[in-house]
Amino acid sequence: MPLATSLPAPLTGVVPPLCTPLTDTGQVDVRSLAALTEHLVSAGVDGLFVLGSTGEAAYLSDDQRRTVIETVVGTAGGRLPVLAGAIDMATARVLDHARTACGLGADAIVATAPFYTRTHPAEISDHYTRLRNAVDLPLFAYDIPPAVHTKLPSDTVLALAGEGVLAGLKDSSGDDGALRRLLVRLRAVDPAFSVLTGSELSVDGALLAGxxxxxxGLGNVDPAGYVRLYAHAREGRWRAAAAEQDRLAALFSLTDVGDENEMGRSSSALGAFKAALHMLGVIAAPATAAPQLPLDDAANRTVRRLLEEAGLL
Structure with missing residues (x-):
């Protein structure tokens, strides 16, 4: 079993959620995934998050998920911590994923609240407590209401942080006001608790707030840009941070290249990330998992133009 890397507390910096490169037949492209991992490590990121939304976890079989973790943990080789998504509808299935990730050498687990079924905050608390008790790895809550259909209550996060159940939070709620208030309250609960924002267009503001x-997700395509942004913020160079954020915001428009009348937003965004990575020579093919639809020629031309405008091609 690969040895786990010591996870900093709090975990800080840039932790991209890796895309999962696929072959044209829908299998995990191990060689491209290893190349993507090296692409991110070389850019100076601080950690790697596999099997999140950007990694198409919801579309992958259990065997494919296992392959992803094995590949990234093996390629990272202890240079960076690897956080593994254990995302499924209910506790029993999430426990299976978490135990597998632990056995493969992941350094932390990232899990949403249960979904499909309707849950109460007491049930969400029990879900995370069972996970932490069963798997001896740091546990990050993943707050993503568009996918889970419930917002993680701040009181629940604070209580679980105080009890040592949660080591951190990945906030993809898009509710910057709620995040700001939570950050203020967390300072008195656990200074080692890590809060990572998934709102990649307002990173400078989130870092300023604490x-x-x-x-x-765009960090797959331009990891160095986010590394620069974080470094500027850490050193208090807020004008430089804002300028880098503005450049990344312009590049992020590549996620909208797909025609809304013909494909879902996931097909557009993940297809654009993969198209960009293919154009950059990082991965062999831009394929996305079924039933997502591929980008057309016009959309791919737009991706290439945006990469050129961002200075990446």
């Missing part, structure tokens, strides 16, 4: 880092 967030510890960012989990940017």
């Amino acid at each position: 967030a510890h880092g960012v989990v940017p």
Whole structure:
């Protein structure tokens, strides 16, 4: 079993949620995934998050998820911590994923609240407590209401942080006001608790408010940009941070290249990330998992133009 890397507390910096490169037949492209891992490590990121939304976890079989963790943990080789998503509908299935990730050498687990079924905050608390008791790895809550259909209550996060159940939070709620208030309250609860924002267009503001880092999907394409942004913020160079954020915001428009009348937003965003990575020579093919639809030629031309405008091609 690969040895786990010591996870800093709090975890800080840039922790990209890796795309999962696929072959044209829908299998995990191990060689491209290893190349993507090296692409991110070389850019100076601070951690790697596999099997999140950007990693298409919801579309992958259990065997494919296992392959992703094995590949990234093996390629990272202890140079960076690897956080593994254990995302499924209910506690029993999430426990299975978490135990597998632990056995493969992941350094932390990232899990949403249960979904599909309707849950109460007491049930969400029990869900995370069972996970932490069963798997001896740091546990991060993943707050993503568009996918889970419930917002993680701040009181629940604070209580679980105080009890040592949660080591951190990946906030993809898009509710910057709620995040700001939570950060203020967390300072009195656990200074080692890590808050990572998934709102990659407002990273400078989140860092100014006290967030510890960012989990940017666009960081697959331009990891160095987010590393620069974080460094500027850490050193108090807020004008430079804002300028880098503005450049990344312009590049992020590549996620909208797909025609809304013909495909879902996931197909557009993940297809654009993968198209960009393919154009940059990082991965072999831009394929996304079924039933997502591929980008057309016009959309791909727009991706290439945006990469050129951002200075990446």
